[in-house]
Amino acid sequence: MHLVQRVAAIVLTLGLSAGLVGCGFHLKGTNPQATPLVYTKLNLQLPKNTEDLESKLSVYLTASGVQLGQASDAYVLRILDYKPIRHELNGQLIETLLRLSVTFQIEDQQGNPVTEARTLTAARSYQYDVATVNTDDQQEKYLKQVIIDDIAQQISRQISANRLPKAKYLPSTATPKTAQ
Template structure:
């Protein structure tokens, strides 16, 4: 008689497991067998535009939404320490370009663009990786007749845009997918 309850629990467990896999669920994180981080100690070198975020009226958006804050959060999660270690690499943001494009009509559409070009440099400031550009785009619509909907919606969308770009940067850095710069070889002379 206890074979039926056992069989039912096995079928239920397999069914729930299959439904989790079917919906795309997977565990994420670092395991002891995962690839070691190539840049265990890091510093950030960001332009002033990346240290604060403003909306269309030049109002500051809360500090937790800056690229600097989000990069530190995500890279720390991958095991990278931010400190002043002698061998610390520098994540240098070469270009930070945020644009807001508004298409007007009865229903306005706002398209936000964020392009960030970065590279990793060694402790002496020499590039270790080739520059890489991450592009992020988010858009939203609102009815022009409503008041303050644009600003409220925009703050949230800007935060999501910066978050997406920071996640992409962190994944590429932590998985060592950035193209390395090969050291220059002296030119060989042939007679």
């Protein structure tokens, strides 16, 4: 009886493994070479009061193989817009919706856009009863950190996977050809 159960377990395990491989499943690695060559050196340019996002971006970008610093040959990851929004819906229970929108693009050393501007949004909500112990501040502080972390991960993944559309601009040195 034990032999039959062991054989059944082995066959089931092998069958499930083959099914996962067959459908294209693979574990996400942390290969430092996953970042496109053009973005291996970045300089972060963020607005004031965004230190939390800057520290999270530093962690995630460095983990994906990006060298951060002020190198002369580094591209610039510029945060163009940073909008935290807080909506509060009052009723018997108070529901608070926190939303963060961040617009960013990558620029070359001269400030010319290399990628199109991309806007990412993350949102979380929570409810609390004002008649009970007020944990609103603690929940809000925690969820703000979760939202910032989410945005930083999204930016890092898009840069690492090179999923940013290239900018559509003409260099100033290009001149149109005239028909002869």
